Amino acid sequence: MRIHDPNGRPGVDLGFDHSHRGMIPHAHSWDGNNRDWAVAHSVRCEFWVITMLPDHLHDWYIDGIELDGSDLRIKIHFEAEKRMLVFGGVSRCIVTDFLIQNVIYDISIFSFWDDPSRYDEAIARLNKSYPLPPEELKKIAEIRPSVGADITIEFSTVSVLE
Numbered sequence: 001m002r003i004h005d006p007n008g009r010p011g012v013d014l015g016f017d018h019s020h021r022g023m024i025p026h027a028h029s030w031d032g033n034n035r036d037w038a039v040a041h042s043v044r045c046e047f048w049v050i051t052m053l054p055d056h057l058h059d060w061y062i063d064g065i066e067l068d069g070s071d072l073r074i075k076i077h078f079e080a081e082k083r084m085l086v087f088g089g090v091s092r093c094i095v096t097d098f099l100i101q102n103v104i105y106d107i108s109i110f111s112f113w114d115d116p117s118r119y120d121e122a123i124a125r126l127n128k129s130y131p132l133p134p135e136e137l138k139k140i141a142e143i144r145p146s147v148g149a150d151i152t153i154e155f156s157t158v159s160v161l162e
Helices: 043-051 116-129
Strands: 002-004 010-015 026-031 061-068 071-078 081-088 092-096 103-110 139-147 150-155 157-161
Touching (some): 081 150, 116 150
Antiparallel strands (some): 002 010, 071 081, 081 157, 092 150, 103 139, 139 150
């Protein structure tokens, strides 16, 4: 799958259905006319997975949240479209202000290396409710509300199911 940048140029190629150097999924970034070597499923890849959804999920409704082992599933919809965000390897999660109606304002995915101060703020929030962090640095997803649920997730992988 190829995602284009706002100027119509290739931005990233995502491979979900085949192995490249043993990696499924994997991503190739574009720099002008050149494509780089495949990299493992990464924050960059996950950012593109989320951004390929309409309006970055702005005004989508959260229908439910379920936990299965270390997988956290968030069911969402916008009009007739339905999706499920699946966060794998979840070590900690905070959900506040979950209401009857929960509308997403935006979703951000980042790592320590993307934004160290924002990462530290998210970890401080997670430490308040569960002060036993995992041994390795994980990624953070922040789902900010227009109305309702405010969610912070510490995780390893994310995917979007239709």
